[in-house]
Amino acid sequence: MSTSITGRSAVDELPGPDGRSPLAGDRAGTGRLGDRLFGGAATASGLLVIALVTLVGVFLVAQAIPALQANQANFLTSREWATAGTSPRFGIVDLLWATVVTSVIAMAIAVPLGVAIALFITQYAPTWLSRPAAATIDLLAAVPSIVFGFWGLTIAGQYFEPVAGVIDAALGWIPFFAESEGGPSAKSTLAFAGVILAIMVLPIVTAISREVFAQVPTAHKEGALALGATQWEMIRTAVLPFGKPGVISAAMLGLGRALGETLAVTILLSALNDGAPFSSSIFNGGATFASKIALGIQEANTATSTGALIAAGLVLFVLTFVVNAIARVVIERRKAFSE
């Protein structure tokens, strides 16, 4: 059996003599204890994960339904959040906005930067530098999120003030980038929360992109160079197309983290007061799903207030699910072109 550099060959794709894929094996076992134990343990682990996710979903739905039934406002479109008393009114529109905006900002910064770092490490850096550089990036992933939040609040935040001023001056005519008079200080805004999230997501994006770029077949690269491509042209024509599905899945993993990140965002973001007018600016405060739950859960002592928070958690769960599903679809479609 011949294998190509990519680890897959046409032989692998063709069905074997008995009609099944050669890589699937014939599931034959010797019937020995070890065989059965290992097989059983592996199956149990697989089932456990599925059961866990299903149970989390069931739990969220079961806890959320009574609160949703008591809700006097439209859960999907209301901007209120008043869960006390007999006629609770709450909706998630503000939470959804803040969650999506912070995550999108984080991805807009982290994905290009992460890909650039990964390219540097795999394609440009000399070996003596690439290893420590990779280790340093990985180290970022080990820093607990509360440390990032605290660091952002006490140290990095003040330096974001002028940056926000520059963005406002240049792009302030677009409402999305406009700083509002009397708004929160720059370090308490969605924009800065997004920047901190970007730093937290960076190691995920970088590590996975690095792995994929490192696996680009040498034949592809050498082929491009042999045809007279410069280093950059080689990267553009050989490395990036090969790595695309990997980068997309890296971005989606990172997005999953950004959507669900709690502590750092809770510390940084300024909550809006009740009845504050809606602002589409990234230089505004707010609360994400996760930070809202973190803020409310301690004093949530009625079934409704807890249920409302759990309903918000359910939306986050669904959102993450959808994001992952989209990523799957995109990766599957890209695969066809890259091989």
Add this chain to the structure above:
Amino acid sequence: MKTLRLGQLASIALVGSIALAGCGSDNNAGTGATAGSGSSGSAAAADCFDGTLNAEGSSAQKNAFEEAAASYTAACSGATVNYNPTGSGAGIKQMLAGQVDFAGSDSALKTEEKDGVVESDAAAQVCGSPAWNLPMVTGPIAIAYNVGGVDSLTLTPTVAADIFNGKITTWNDPKIAAVNSGVTLPATAIKVFFRSDESGTTENFTKYLAAASDGGWTAEPGKKWTGKGEGKEKSSGVAEGVKSTDGGITYVEWSYAKDNDLGVAKIDNGGGAVELTGETVGKAVEAAQPDGEGNDLRLKLDYATKEAGAYPILLVTYEIVCSKNKDAEKGKNIKSFLKHFASADVQKSLEDIGYAPLPASVQSKVETAIEALS
């Protein structure tokens, strides 16, 4: 290769230690506050118990409780007293479920029905005897501000309500100037910070504004902030917000205002400006009307009090106990610890960590009630 690895390891260790050193210097209220333990210990030592007491509830009294527990266990080595600061509602719930020996709460047990439960009746049922609310810790709430060049600021409840409502937006507003003659106020914008988490501090502060501001504060008092401003997480968050923002103002427990060196406004309810001190808070507690019967010492705070020298914005946390415990041994243990907690020495030591001691008249009533516990 090997040296390279070592170098990497060393650099990682270096980065790690720098990062750790950077995070280690958070400010803590640990002001060597175990001062009262020696003298009070001897009094409590007479009826030490061996075993464990578990209490749960309001986070507002956490530091005070831990202070009292530390000095108690220093005198009684066989005793362990635990406090789990999960919030008042959670503490009462746990007590009703029989999970903890007594609860700490920033409001007395409710006597009217809420969510189908009358707390005081439910507690009486669990205890097999009436449950008592014993005021134990008084925590003043400071209106803390940070305005460049302003060292002394006086606020009346109406002006405070307008500030926290967003009606007054700059520091040199004529309404603020009117109650601060002789103080040069800058034109800085006012930045109000509020607690974005639900909190008893918010509830008590809005109760004060609603009661004292003559209709200036119309929203229903509650744990969730209903005014204007920018929300920050927990007391540390709002205190940090004010500290880093010129023109910032918030309501926060006294200890946080002290620890962050924030200005604390004097309050003028109509009887003259009152500075926040242990003494002025005690005076306000003294002026509170007893609201319960006999040894159930629930207090009705008079937020609008015009008494000279009484600081009106405060919260009182109660220890909620069964008057007759089903387990006599447990009752004796609770009695012993609370006696220590209510003693004048321990109460005095609380002032160092941002609480106010119970005034003598209330304290003696609490002691009488504790004597009657069994």
